[in-house]
Amino acid sequence: MESLSQFYAVYGSLINFIGINAILALSLYVTLSAGQLSLGNAAFAGIGAYASGILTMRFNMPYPVSIAAGAGLSAITALVIGMPVLRMRGIFLAMATLAFGEVVRIAAVNMDITGGAQGLVGIPNKTTTYIIYGVLAATTYFLSILRGSKIGWSLASIREDETAAMVMGINTSYYKTLAFVLGAFIAGIAGAIYAHLNFIVTPGEFGFYAAVQLLIYNIVGGRQSVYGPILGAFILTALPEVLRGAGVTAGSLRLGVNGLILLLVILYLPNGLIFIFNRKVGGNAGRSGGEVQSEV
Amino acid sequence: MFLEFEKICRSFGGVNALLRVSFYVEAGTIHGLIGPNGSGKTTLINVVSGLTESDSGRLLFDGVGIHRLPPYRIAALGVARTFQNIRLFSNLTCLENVIAGQHLRVGRALLPRLLRLPSARLEERQSRQDARGCLSRVGIENRALVPAGSLSYGERRRLEIARALALRPRLLLLDEPIAGMRQREIEEMESLFRSLVQAGVTILLIEHNMPFIMRLCSRITVLHFGQTLTTGTPEEVAGHPEVIEAYLGVEG
Numbered sequence: 001m002e003s004l005s006q007f008y009a010v011y012g013s014l015i016n017f018i019g020i021n022a023i024l025a026l027s028l029y030v031t032l033s034a035g036q037l038s039l040g041n042a043a044f045a046g047i048g049a050y051a052s053g054i055l056t057m058r059f060n061m062p063y064p065v066s067i068a069a070g071a072g073l074s075a076i077t078a079l080v081i082g083m084p085v086l087r088m089r090g091i092f093l094a095m096a097t098l099a100f101g102e103v104v105r106i107a108a109v110n111m112d113i114t115g116g117a118q119g120l121v122g123i124p125n126k127t128t129t130y131i132i133y134g135v136l137a138a139t140t141y142f143l144s145i146l147r148g149s150k151i152g153w154s155l156a157s158i159r160e161d162e163t164a165a166m167v168m169g170i171n172t173s174y175y176k177t178l179a180f181v182l183g184a185f186i187a188g189i190a191g192a193i194y195a196h197l198n199f200i201v202t203p204g205e206f207g208f209y210a211a212v213q214l215l216i217y218n219i220v221g222g223r224q225s226v227y228g229p230i231l232g233a234f235i236l237t238a239l240p241e242v243l244r245g246a247g248v249t250a251g252s253l254r255l256g257v258n259g260l261i262l263l264l265v266i267l268y269l270p271n272g273l274i275f276i277f278n279r280k281v282g283g284n285a286g287r288s289g290g291e292v293q294s295e296v
Numbered sequence: 297m298f299l300e301f302e303k304i305c306r307s308f309g310g311v312n313a314l315l316r317v318s319f320y321v322e323a324g325t326i327h328g329l330i331g332p333n334g335s336g337k338t339t340l341i342n343v344v345s346g347l348t349e350s351d352s353g354r355l356l357f358d359g360v361g362i363h364r365l366p367p368y369r370i371a372a373l374g375v376a377r378t379f380q381n382i383r384l385f386s387n388l389t390c391l392e393n394v395i396a397g398q399h400l401r402v403g404r405a406l407l408p409r410l411l412r413l414p415s416a417r418l419e420e421r422q423s424r425q426d427a428r429g430c431l432s433r434v435g436i437e438n439r440a441l442v443p444a445g446s447l448s449y450g451e452r453r454r455l456e457i458a459r460a461l462a463l464r465p466r467l468l469l470l471d472e473p474i475a476g477m478r479q480r481e482i483e484e485m486e487s488l489f490r491s492l493v494q495a496g497v498t499i500l501l502i503e504h505n506m507p508f509i510m511r512l513c514s515r516i517t518v519l520h521f522g523q524t525l526t527t528g529t530p531e532e533v534a535g536h537p538e539v540i541e542a543y544l545g546v547e548g
Contacts, residue, residue: 142410148420150404157396160385167345169371169400169463 011241012129018237019132020194025217025229026139027187032223033152034179035159037090039211040078040097041187043104046206048074048188049195050114053123056196058113063126067192074188075181082180086173101211108203119202120195127197135193136230139186143226155179216258220265222272231274236261297356298323298498299344299467304353304363306339312522313339316353319517319527321467326489326499328509328530331519332542337502338380340519341469344500345377346370357467372400374466378456378473380502386445390436390455393444394427397462402426430458435484450477457488468492470501474508486512510534518542 008015024045031038052070055061061069085096108114115121146152154175157165166172195201213236221232239261240254269275299321306314314336321327329337342348343355346367355363362370385393395402402423408416431437434454439447444455453473460468470489474482482505489499489512503509509516510530518525518533520542526533533539 145409146406148404149406149409150399150402151406153396153404154399156388156392157385157399160387160396161383163347164379164383164385165396166367167347167371167377168397168459169368171366171368 008129014238014241016127016129016132016197018234019129019136020190020197021213021217021233021237022230023132023136023139023190023193024187024214025221025233026136026143026226027183027185027190028214028218029183029223029226029229030143030146030155030186031179031183032218033147033159034155034176035162036086036176036179037094037215038097038180038183039094039208039215040081040100041183041214042206042208042210043097043101044074044078044184044187045191045194045210046104046108046201046203047077048191049201049206050108050120050191051188052192053120053195053201054113056124056126057120057122063196066196067189070192070195071185071188074191075185078181078184079177082177086176086180098208098211101206101208105203105207108206114203117203119200121200123195123199123201125196125199127193132193132197135189139189140226140230147226151175151178216262218272220262220273222269222274224271225274227277228272228274232272235273297321298358299500300354300356301340302354302356304340304343304355305351306336306343306348306522307351314343314350315522317519317522317524318353319524321498321500322515323498324493324496325514326493326501326512328513328516329500329502329519330504330506330509330516330533331525334521335519336522337519338471339522341377341471341500341502344370344467344469345375371463374464375469376460376463376465376467377469378453378460378471380471380475382452382456384444384447384452384456384459387443389441389443390431390447390458391424391427391440393455393459394430394462395423397430397459398423398427400463427462430461431455433461434458434488450481453477454481454485457485461492465497468497468499470499470503472502472504474503474505482508 024041027044028038028041031041048070051073052066055066055069056063081100085093088096109117154165154170157168157170158172158175162172217232217236218229219232220236221230222228236258239257243254243257265273297320301317301319304314304317317340329340331337339348343350346362346365350363353363354361357373357375360373362373385396388396402419404419428437428440431440434457436451436454436458439451444452447455453476457473474485477485486508493499501513513530515527516530516533517527518539525538525542526536528536
C-alpha cells in the first residue's frame with residue numbers, strides 16, 4: 001500500500017495527464033468515426049478550459065456547473081462553425097478546423113478575460129485522479145454503446161461511403177454535425193477538468209501541436225475500437241517518462257521517437273496497436289458491430 | 297401511376313443528359329430502362345434517388361412530388377437503389393452492411409442501450425435476424441461474417457441488393473444488377489426480382505442484357521441522347537424501327 005502511494009506521489013501527474021489525453025483522443029475518435037478529419041478538437045478543449053476556469057474564478061460557479069458549462073459552450077461553438085465547415089470534405093475540412101483552432105488561440109492571447117498570453121492563472125485545483133478516470137470510463141462506455149446505436153451505424157456508413165449512406169436514408173449533414181458537436185463536447189469536458197487540475201491554462205497548450213497530437217493518438221492506437229485512442233494516448237503520454245527512466249532525456253529526441261512510432265505503426269500496423277489485442281474481436285461481427293480493418 | 301416522370305430535364309454544362317423525359321412506371325411491375333451508353337439512364341436513376349437534381353420537370357412518386365427532395369427524404373418514402381459501380385461498405389462485414397441499411401426501420405435508440413434494457417437486446421436480435429434474412433434472400437447468408445471487400449463480383453452485387461432490401465423498399469432502383477454475373481447467378485436474380493414484385497415491390501431496372509430485360513420487364517423505356525425514344529411492352533420496343541436503328545442495330 002505504501003509503495004502504491006509512493007508510486008502515485010512520483011507519477012500522479014503523469015497518470016492524470018494520460019487520463020486527460022485519453023479523453024481528448026476519444027473526442028477526436030467520434031469525429032473520425034464519421035470519416036471527418038477535424039483539427040479543431042484541441043481548440044474545443046481550450047474553449048472548455050477557459051470557459052470553465054473563468055466561470056469558477058470570476059463567477060464562483062460550483063465545479064460541476066463550470067465543467068458542464070465549459071463543455072456546453074464548446075459544443076455550441078461546434079454547432080455554429082460546424083454548419084458551414086462540414087460542407088467541406090477531407091483535407092479542406094482539416095484546413096478549416098485548423099484555421100478555427102488558430103482563431104481560438106489568437107483570441108485567447110488577445111482577450112482580457114482569458115488573461116492574454118500569460119494565460120488564465122489561479123484556477124482552483126478541484127480535479128482529482130478519480131474524477132479524470134471516472135469521466136474517461138463514462139466516455140468510453142458511452143462511445144462503445146454509441147457504436148451499436150443508430151448514430152454509430154450512421155457515422156460508420158458515412159465514413160465508408162457517403163453517397164451510399166444518403167440513399168439508405170441517412171441525413172448525412174445531420175449526423176456529421178452531430179459527430180462534430182459530440183466530439184467538441186467531449187473535448188470541452190477534457191479541457192474543463194484539465195483547467196481545474198493545472199492551476200493555469202495558457203493559449204499555446206491548445207494550438208496546432210496539441211491538435212495533431214490527438215490525431216497521432218488515434219492513428220497509433222487505432223480507430224477501429226474505442227480502446228484504440230486510449231491505448232495511443234497512454235503509450236505516447238507515458239513514453240517520455242519511460243525514456244527518462246531509461247536514461248534518455250533529450251526533448252527533441254522524444255519527438256523523434258514519437259515520429260518513429262507513428263511511422264512504424266502506419267507502415268506495419270495500419271489498424272493501430274489495438275489490433276494486436278483485438279484481432280479476434282475484430283474478426284466477427286460482435287454484438288456492438290465491430291467493424292473490421294482500416295478505412296485508410 | 298406509381299412513378300411518373302414529367303418533362304424531366306437535366307444538363308451538365310451544355311450537354312443535355314436528360315431532355316424532357318416523360319414516362320411512367322406502373323405499380324408492382326418491373327420496368328426496364330435501356331439505351332446506349334451515355335443516353336442518360338444512370339442520370340435518370342440519380343434523379344429519382346435525389347443524388348442529381350433535375351433542372352426542370354416534375355417527378356411524382358405515389359402522388360408525391362420528389363424532384364426537390366434530398367436523398368434521405370426520398371429513401372424515407374420507400375425508394376432504395378443499387379449502383380452501377382457498386383458502393384458497398386467494404387470494411388464492414390456483409391451482415392454489418394445490411395444492418396447499416398436498416399437505418400430507417402430499426403430504432404437503435406441510444407438510451408435503452410445505455411441502460412441495457414431488455415428491449416434493446418431484443419431489438420438487436422431481431423435486427424440481426426432480419427439482416428440475415430436479407431442475405432439469404434439474395435443467397436449469400438453463408439458470407440454473413442466476411443468483409444464485403446473480399447466478396448466476388450457477383451456476390452457484391454447481391455449484397456448491395458440485400459442492403460437495399462433492408463430498407464423494405466416500395467420502389468427498387470437497380471443499375472445494371474446482373475453485370476458481371478454468371479448464368480446461374482443471373483437466373484437466381486431473375487427469380488428474386490420476380491418474387492420481390494410478387495411481394496409488392498416495384499422495380500426500375502437498367503440493364504444491357506437484352507434477353508434478361510425482355511424476359512423480365514412488363515414495360516420498357518428506351519432512352520437515346522437523353523430523350524425518351526419510346527415506352528412499351530418488350531414486343532413493342534423490340535419491333536420499334538427507331539429503337540432497332542438507334543440501339544439494337546440493324547440485325548436486331
